[in-house]
Amino acid sequence: MKSDLAESLQYLFCPGSVAVVGASSTFGKWGFNIFNRLTSSHPKAKIYPVNRSADTILGHKAYPDLLEIPDQVDMAVIVVPTDSVPAAVQECVDKGVKAAIIVTAGFRETGGEGSQLESEVLKIARKGGIRIVGPNCMGHFNTAVDLFTAGPVGIRRGPLALISQSGNFGEYILERGTEKGAAFSKYVSSGNEADLTVEDYLEFFAEDEETKVICAYIEGIKDGRRFFKLARQITKKKPFVVMKVGRTAEAARAVLSHTGSLAGSDAVHDAIFRQCGVIRVEEVDELLDIALALIRQPLPRGKKVGILTAGGGFGVVATDACRRYGLEVPALSEETVQTLDKYLPPRWSHSNPVDMAGTFEGNFGCIGNLLKTDDFDAILLIGSIGFPIERLDYAATMAEIDTGEYAKKLMEEELRLVDGLIERIDRHQKPLIISSIAGVNKSPALAKLEDNGLYAYRTPEDGAKVISYLVRYSEYRGLIK
Amino acid sequence: MKSDLAESLQYLFCPGSVAVVGASSTFGKWGFNIFNRLTSSHPKAKIYPVNRSADTILGHKAYPDLLEIPDQVDMAVIVVPTDSVPAAVQECVDKGVKAAIIVTAGFRETGGEGSQLESEVLKIARKGGIRIVGPNCMGHFNTAVDLFTAGPVGIRRGPLALISQSGNFGEYILERGTEKGAAFSKYVSSGNEADLTVEDYLEFFAEDEETKVICAYIEGIKDGRRFFKLARQITKKKPFVVMKVGRTAEAARAVLSHTGSLAGSDAVHDAIFRQCGVIRVEEVDELLDIALALIRQPLPRGKKVGILTAGGGFGVVATDACRRYGLEVPALSEETVQTLDKYLPPRWSHSNPVDMAGTFEGNFGCIGNLLKTDDFDAILLIGSIGFPIERLDYAATMAEIDTGEYAKKLMEEELRLVDGLIERIDRHQKPLIISSIAGVNKSPALAKLEDNGLYAYRTPEDGAKVISYLVRYSEYRGLIK
Numbered sequence: 001m002k003s004d005l006a007e008s009l010q011y012l013f014c015p016g017s018v019a020v021v022g023a024s025s026t027f028g029k030w031g032f033n034i035f036n037r038l039t040s041s042h043p044k045a046k047i048y049p050v051n052r053s054a055d056t057i058l059g060h061k062a063y064p065d066l067l068e069i070p071d072q073v074d075m076a077v078i079v080v081p082t083d084s085v086p087a088a089v090q091e092c093v094d095k096g097v098k099a100a101i102i103v104t105a106g107f108r109e110t111g112g113e114g115s116q117l118e119s120e121v122l123k124i125a126r127k128g129g130i131r132i133v134g135p136n137c138m139g140h141f142n143t144a145v146d147l148f149t150a151g152p153v154g155i156r157r158g159p160l161a162l163i164s165q166s167g168n169f170g171e172y173i174l175e176r177g178t179e180k181g182a183a184f185s186k187y188v189s190s191g192n193e194a195d196l197t198v199e200d201y202l203e204f205f206a207e208d209e210e211t212k213v214i215c216a217y218i219e220g221i222k223d224g225r226r227f228f229k230l231a232r233q234i235t236k237k238k239p240f241v242v243m244k245v246g247r248t249a250e251a252a253r254a255v256l257s258h259t260g261s262l263a264g265s266d267a268v269h270d271a272i273f274r275q276c277g278v279i280r281v282e283e284v285d286e287l288l289d290i291a292l293a294l295i296r297q298p299l300p301r302g303k304k305v306g307i308l309t310a311g312g313g314f315g316v317v318a319t320d321a322c323r324r325y326g327l328e329v330p331a332l333s334e335e336t337v338q339t340l341d342k343y344l345p346p347r348w349s350h351s352n353p354v355d356m357a358g359t360f361e362g363n364f365g366c367i368g369n370l371l372k373t374d375d376f377d378a379i380l381l382i383g384s385i386g387f388p389i390e391r392l393d394y395a396a397t398m399a400e401i402d403t404g405e406y407a408k409k410l411m412e413e414e415l416r417l418v419d420g421l422i423e424r425i426d427r428h429q430k431p432l433i434i435s436s437i438a439g440v441n442k443s444p445a446l447a448k449l450e451d452n453g454l455y456a457y458r459t460p461e462d463g464a465k466v467i468s469y470l471v472r473y474s475e476y477r478g479l480i481k
Numbered sequence: 482m483k484s485d486l487a488e489s490l491q492y493l494f495c496p497g498s499v500a501v502v503g504a505s506s507t508f509g510k511w512g513f514n515i516f517n518r519l520t521s522s523h524p525k526a527k528i529y530p531v532n533r534s535a536d537t538i539l540g541h542k543a544y545p546d547l548l549e550i551p552d553q554v555d556m557a558v559i560v561v562p563t564d565s566v567p568a569a570v571q572e573c574v575d576k577g578v579k580a581a582i583i584v585t586a587g588f589r590e591t592g593g594e595g596s597q598l599e600s601e602v603l604k605i606a607r608k609g610g611i612r613i614v615g616p617n618c619m620g621h622f623n624t625a626v627d628l629f630t631a632g633p634v635g636i637r638r639g640p641l642a643l644i645s646q647s648g649n650f651g652e653y654i655l656e657r658g659t660e661k662g663a664a665f666s667k668y669v670s671s672g673n674e675a676d677l678t679v680e681d682y683l684e685f686f687a688e689d690e691e692t693k694v695i696c697a698y699i700e701g702i703k704d705g706r707r708f709f710k711l712a713r714q715i716t717k718k719k720p721f722v723v724m725k726v727g728r729t730a731e732a733a734r735a736v737l738s739h740t741g742s743l744a745g746s747d748a749v750h751d752a753i754f755r756q757c758g759v760i761r762v763e764e765v766d767e768l769l770d771i772a773l774a775l776i777r778q779p780l781p782r783g784k785k786v787g788i789l790t791a792g793g794g795f796g797v798v799a800t801d802a803c804r805r806y807g808l809e810v811p812a813l814s815e816e817t818v819q820t821l822d823k824y825l826p827p828r829w830s831h832s833n834p835v836d837m838a839g840t841f842e843g844n845f846g847c848i849g850n851l852l853k854t855d856d857f858d859a860i861l862l863i864g865s866i867g868f869p870i871e872r873l874d875y876a877a878t879m880a881e882i883d884t885g886e887y888a889k890k891l892m893e894e895e896l897r898l899v900d901g902l903i904e905r906i907d908r909h910q911k912p913l914i915i916s917s918i919a920g921v922n923k924s925p926a927l928a929k930l931e932d933n934g935l936y937a938y939r940t941p942e943d944g945a946k947v948i949s950y951l952v953r954y955s956e957y958r959g960l961i962k
Contacts, residue, residue, distance in 0.1 A: 110828070247804070248804040254832070259793070283940065285942075312735070313698065316726045317726055319729065319732035320728045320729055323731055324729075347587070349735070349738050406509075
């Protein structure tokens with residue numbers, strides 16, 4: 001059974017050929033969106049449009065039905081009207097298609113007749129041995145082979161996989177993630193899950209070598225027992241971050257009319273997730289922030305946080321946030337005070353949070369030593385890497401020195417030191433969480449860290465929150481005694 | 482006493498002439514930063530550099546001491562070494578300067594000798610009748626007269642005033658606020674508050690016609706009784722949003738070494754803030770988000786939220802978030818269902834959250850009617866204004882229609898409808914909180930709303946949170962029975 005599933009999903013994510021049943025030249029239609037997204041992303045697969053009344057679709061020869069295509073079709077995307085879906089699925093079976101994505105809506109989520117139609121479609125698929133994504137979904141992608149039936153333009157290839165029961169919210173997660181620098185391996189909008197479910201994709205992504213962290217937006221779980229068993233196995237190796245919505249009665253009602261799912265008891269979900277090591281988040285930014293941290297940061301071996309800042313206010317804010325999230329902010333040992341004294345001017349705070357009092361020179365020496373000392377299990381660094389070069393621009397007209405040259409030297413020095421930092425993180429197996437205060441324009445040093453899977457967060461509070469999630473996952477993994 | 486204070490602060494924020502004592506040509510020094518910031522922002526005030534050993538500073542004739550300046554000096558910025566500060570303040574007194582900003586650090590925040598020095602400075606100032614900002618601060622600004630001794634480049638003139646006891650964190654709030662579209666009236670980094678305190682600036686900003694919302698980052702309050710009395714008066718007319726840090730013992734320790742303040746009991750602060758209508762926030766993004774909402778949004782007359790979305794997932798997420806923040810998400814009345822039926826295709830959700838099921842056409846009709854109906858006290862709109870034009874670009878190469886033209890029409894239609902929306906918000910006195918899913922590139926419609934003081938938030942969750950703060954403030958103001 002498992003190998004069958006893996007084989008079907010392999011056809012779904014790495015097809016040799018794809019047909020779009022209901023492909024259209026009319027801008028704005030789903031049949032246009034999907035076909036255009038597919039062909040303009042230049043996948044390694046061959047793409048065939050199926051349309052009864054057109055000779056060509058966006059420059060591609062169109063076929064009146066699947067059976068006319070003079071080639072094997074591994075995977076089909078179905079975007080015909082609701083009533084025509086059963087016939088389209090039957091055609092897929094007749095053609096020997098292995099997996100189909102039914103984008104069309106109007107099934108179980110509408111109740112009554114829609115539910116019946118969904119059962120009918122499922123029956124045809126089961127009988128014909130074809131696996132179904134959806135219906136009422138928005139597509140999928142696999143960046144490794146440039147295959148996109150969904151996803152905003154600009155998605156980069158990387159280690160995050162995403163399963164979303166909401167097509168719109170899935171696109172939103174992908175878009176907001178891309179803004180934050182996230183890069184993705186595979187994505188699927190799972191819709192009503194008439195056949196393939198979150199559990200199936202989860203099982204597949206667990207074995208996917210391109211995927212290091214699995215993320216999911218879930219409205220309802222079909223097979224709780226299987227989900228639990230799978231998650232418990234997977235989270236021992238791969239982090240699994242879940243945004244499970246429908247917590248409240250009002251939202252559960254909305255879930256039912258959205259994907260026809262039962263949201264289920266929230267307390268039960270909380271308990272299940274905790275027991276099987278699923279990292280449950282509340283908000284979209286948390287989902288992305290924690291997933292990004294899990295790509296490359298070592299898991300902390302305790303909850304003692306050392307805070308290093310370029311200014312006192314940041315330290316106070318970060319300390320409050322760490323304590324609010326259940327972390328410890330212990331004092332510096334006498335040894336660490338002496339070590340930091342070597343790098344900092346006399347006016348530094350001499351305590352944790354370490355306020356470097358406006359100096360940037362001792363920065364990297366301090367970070368290196370905080371990563372090394374046993375005083376702390378994680379380091380929260382605020383605003384002391386990534387000097388915002390644009391802040392110097394205004395001075396350029398007036399200053400008697402070349403500020404451009406000064407800024408360039410600063411950047412180069414930072415870039416030079418980043419490698420050493422990465423080596424230290426690995427050697428001491430201690431997370432270094434950076435809250436950038438540089439705004440939207442990222443410095444070369446922060447960009448280099450990002451290229452190495454080490455992301456900067458927006459605020460001191462977000463950085464503290466990320467550490468608290470890492471600590472909880474580390475506790476689950478038994479790394480904290 | 483009050484008029485004296487107002488007069489001194491008038492000299493601080495609207496001086497006819499300013500001296501920078503310790504002005505420098507050396508890039509990176511405070512004496513350079515402040516003087517350069519001042520002169521490059523082209524204030525209406527005259528600017529004089531004071532420097533014992535230079536003839537000119539950045540092209541301006543320098544004076545060996547204040548008394549040599551052949552003009553009245555209303556305000557001085559002092560950036561000389563710590564030990565020279567008392568003499569500099571005495572010089573200010575002798576010259577008849579009305580207010581001085583002491584940027585220099587090394588006073589009470591360092592304990593012992595520093596505290597003594599601070600007392601000495603205060604004694605000179607009190608005796609000479611001069612008011613002092615700082616010491617250990619980072620400057621101020623008044624956008625109305627282009628006077629900047631602090632603040633990141635790019636600050637826009639607008640209705641927010643900010644008082645920050647942390648210079649670095651103040652700059653950060655200003656920078657992050659500017660990123661979010663916030664515009665500011667006045668700012669002061671209040672530092673150790675040897676003389677002028679948060680209470681003084683608060684009293685002044687309360688009467689400032691340029692200021693509609695007062696924000697503050699506070700580590701410790703000097704005169705709790707006065708603060709309470711002032712805040713209780715002010716919050717009846719002007720919202721006052723406070724980020725009070727040093728909640729935990731660890732952070733309170735950090736506060737002491739930062740600005741030498743006593744953080745005080747957090748429970749007491751909570752109670753005081755609640756009783757005098759201060760809107761207390763936890764995080765920097767909350768401070769800015771709620772302040773932006775208070776500029777123009779009407780206060781809700783209850784906690785019933787109507788949610789309108791472009792896709793089902795957003796509705797589920799927003800509903801959970803509203804409930805989490807103590808808001809109600811009631812059902813639609815039969816009348817509202819019938820009204821919305823006129824604007825939406827049959828497949829819309831027919832319930833609250835209103836899922837428009839992918840259509841954009843009925844958008845503005847729905848919003849208008851949700852603002853009008855008594856079903857709700859506030860509307861949360863997610864992703865249905867501000868169509869991200871860049872999403873259409875990728876289609877442009879392949880489509881047989883002109884997507885650029887299509888997008889342009891969409892934008893124009895949105896822009897045309899925005900005016901009606903603003904009129905409805907005012908007429909029905911109901912807040913319309915928008916969560917944009919358009920990413921960093923703002924659409925013309927969202928930009929136009931922003932020009933009218935109506936801001937879009939980043940996520941559905943942030944939008945819900947903002948409404949919950951508006952509800953609490955409205956309760957305090959007695960607008961919710």
